[in-house]
Amino acid sequence: MDNIKVRTRFAPSPTGFMHIGNLRTAVYTYIIAKKYGGDFILRIEDTDRERYVEGAVEKIYETLKTCGLNWDEGPDVGGQFGPYIQSERMEIYKEYAEKLVEMGKAYYCFCTKERIDALHKAQQEAKLSNQTYDRHCRDLSEDEVKRLLEAGTPYVIRQKMPVDGSTTFNDLLYGDITVENAILDDQIILKADGMPTYNFANVIDDHLMGITHVVRGNEYLSSTPKYNLLYEAFGWDVPQYIHVEHIMRDATHKLSKRDGDAYFGDFVDKGFYVPAIINYIALLGWAPKGENEIFSLDELTEEFDINGISKSPAVFDAVKMTAINAEHLRRLPFEKFKEVAMPYIKQGCKRDDIDIDVLLRAIQPRTELLTDLPEKVDFIDQMPEYSTELYFNKKMKTNPETSLEALKSILPVLEGIGDWNEESVHKAVFEEIERQGVKNGFMLWPLRTALSGKALTPGGGIELAAVLGKNVTIERVRAAIEKLGG
């Protein structure tokens, strides 16, 4: 990272929605580039026609954008190493695959799929420890290859693995990892349909695009030696690898789509605020140096340290994520919270003659999920049915009888307030509390109940009165007095 510019890439396949584990990889990838003043590249790996999902590419763009993971080069913004969509780079892969054949590091294989399937089946039945391709075509004569090619026989190109020795690669987190070459399969690099396999296209593109740091899921750890052999065959520099562990549902299962909370969109739907989602998933598998855990993407970039990435899988915890979400919401500047919360508040409250700012201020510290909002404010439009049991409060020493008394005494006070706002209501009510020599709660518990009909409300009696306005407040206090038999 000293002199060369860091270049990282996020290379998703357009096969559906954005998995949260995938998104976390994108976050780390983005952060590592930005942390060192480098570039973050987006590349679409669509070499699998079978699994291609219509609209998935757009979904990738959309998700990355809403998360603030802006790419410096990519399919839509361009860049000097394009195209950034693999299906548009077909000739490149073919050319390099053939070059590898010429160099004697790869070979044409004419085995039919049926033969390979039968081979695998036999190997499985024989319980062979090493179930790799039997290298049937590895030593075909040049003439034979030429003849089959000219006859138009379908073929794939396979990488020629060394038969002995070992290969060592370095991962920034795991250190050196060595494997015996004997266990390495002569993997296919160019498929019969002319498309490159992931492993091959990846190496070619990462090299051609000048990628310096490859950040990817742990599932690639085992195939990394093959990558390195490819780089070596071409005489290219190997990038720095950073393999990150999976996010788990529990100790033994990965987070999967069956859990209903594996995709980015699931969390947005559940009322999570996007920066909080990013914050939480970044914390799953990475720990900051200090004690603060609440970060924006920029702060995360500032704080990030590759060495802090965990080597063991992390179990996803929705409870903690919710706490992080609540904290993000609480820390939002008032205007920003208003912007974020209003759509949800409007779902539960259509009324527009209320003091919305008082409501927002009261509700902001009490909001864990944005989707909690509609239910929290639904009493504003209409008083819910409620039981007079709500007037009982042990600590405040209130009950329906004392509440009736309290409400009767406060009604004329409320009626006498001219300029209705939080401050004036507060002043008037507290003057009455003082005059009567009662506890605050003696008066305020009943008022809050009379105005909301709920056990849990966004704010106390004074705040609710301020939010609802004079007319509604008085109307509701009168209705409560009546309900209590007054």
Next chain:
RNA sequence: GGCCCGUUGGUCAAGAGGUUAAGACGACGCCCUUUCACGGCGUAAUCAUGGGUUCGAUUCCCGUACGGGUCACCA
């Protein structure tokens, strides 16, 4: 099964030979309070296991157990 990787409280985790083994979420308790919440204070709870190495191992080495990954014309 072969190979690779991992294992600190319920969860995320710090710690890198000598620590009272951080912190956060959660739980529980107390305080504050105009309910709930917020905020404040506090309590309980962790080094998978057996052997080494060492004056001393959570920390280093080996084995075991457990878990994960991988062995595709998927990425």
